[in-house]
Amino acid sequence: MPFQLVDRAVTVSPLPLLLIEEARMLGQSVSRATHRRIRKGVYVDGAAYDALKPWERYAVRVLAFARRHPSAVLCLESAAVVLGLPTFGEARDIHVYDPDRAASRRFGDVAVHTSDDPRAVTSVDGILVTTMIDTVVDLARVLPPAQALAVVDASISSVQGGSQALPELSARAASQRARRGRVHLRWLWEFADGAAESPAESVSRAVIEWVGFPRPVLQRTFRYEGHRDRVDFHFPESDAIGEVDGWEKYALADPDAAAQRLADEKRREDRLRRYGHPFARWDLAEAWRVDPLVRALRAAGIRRTYAPHSTFLATLASYSPRTVRASR
Structure with a gap:
């Protein structure tokens, strides 16, 4: 199966994450003047955080969330961070997949998604995410076409058996009940090319x-x-x-x-x-x-x-x- 290889995984935060309980154990002080609160009980150096690029700030937020919620399954852009797929700017939400919910909901900056179409789940260095194929298909449906193309190109260039990747993506999308994005999905499957290097x-x-x-x-x-x-x-x-x-x-x-x-x-x-x-x-x-x-x-x-x-x-x-x- 071509979509089993993850060779660009991002599971280490661009900035060290400082958990408040760890800081107390080590006798380190956490000050609002010098630190930025990323999630409850998770801090980073404030000046260094402000200097990050938008997609790097998003990666910090995603990995801080995963540190606090290890049983949560990341999906969409949040899964893309961990899987090493291209990301664009700083997404507003942390995206979580929960198939047991009756309906999707948002809790602050956390969007919890459910679906009639099941998603496969994998663990990358202990972080739970939807698999590469499901993450790529989900993003292909919702992102603007040029961004979606970058994600699809990157996915088929980075996996084993790349020549079979596009048929597998197309088959997974066709097997789903969801109709969103079907028109530009057809364009993506025809136009995507793993030879694109960025x-x-x-x-x-x-x-x-x-x-x-x-x-x-x-x-x-x-x-x-x-x-x-x-x-x-x-x-x-x-x-x-x-x-x-x-x-x-x-x-x-x-x-x-x-x-x-x-x-x-x-x-x-x-x-x-x-x-x-x-x-x-x-x-x-x-x-x-x-x-x-x-x-x-x-x-x-x-x-x-x-x-x-x-x-x-x-x-x-x-x-x-x-x-x-x-x-x-």
């Missing part, structure tokens, strides 16, 4: 498709001047290359190493241009805004081949690129 690539693929550009080849390798250069996107019609940057790869602690990586990337791009490949480069924020990505592709000589999908493009409008996790 959420930035998945979102970019969606935008490229919806704007009406030809579908690119992913992870094409070129061999010039004794080098092996693999690119994110290749557009065979124009022989153009597209690269989406998360820029985290250049944010190294060692300034010399960062400068060397930038220099290597510049030489790589120059080499590909010398052999006749127009080059388009953009980042995740530009993909979300659509127009900058369109301008980059047009400048590289890539032309639209069909009309834009305005309905799909409209699903991008309300999501800020500043709060989207750009790597997994």
Whole structure:
């Protein structure tokens, strides 16, 4: 079964969790001036918490909840944190699955879900979550399409037997009574590709498709001047290359190493241009805004081949690129 492998599990909080009873045993003080209360009796360093990215804050909240409620089964975005799937911003709620409830309910920031369709449950380092396949199908139903694509792409690239992953996802969704999201589920199963190596690539693929550009080849390798250069996107019609940057790869602690990586990337791009490949480069924020990505592709000589999908493009409008996790 392909969905049994979890190789990107996140079960350690981005910040150390300080339980009040442990602090008392160790003689440590917990002050409102220096600590942030995450859940009842669970604290973290306040300044460090404020400095976290939105998805990191959500991970702290999810793992603090799991520490206090070890018998709870996490689902949806909360399960995605533990399973190492892409997450977007800081979700409002901690999501819990409870099949014994008569109806779903919310308790503060905890949303407890039930369903007529049973979910399988697994334990990841002692944290109970819905299984990878159920978590992916659930998120595919409820997330906006570009985000859902990032989740599906990530799931099929990270499991054993990836070639069978999509049929298994499709079969699980088809076996359920739930009808929510069935239209864009069909698009996801047709369009998902485990060759996408990051959420930035998945979102970019969606935008490229919806704007009406030809579908690119992913992870094409070129061999010039004794080098092996693999690119994110290749557009065979124009022989153009597209690269989406998360820029985290250049944010190294060692300034010399960062400068060397930038220099290597510049030489790589120059080499590909010398052999006749127009080059388009953009980042995740530009993909979300659509127009900058369109301008980059047009400048590289890539032309639209069909009309834009305005309905799909409209699903991008309300999501800020500043709060989207750009790597997994």
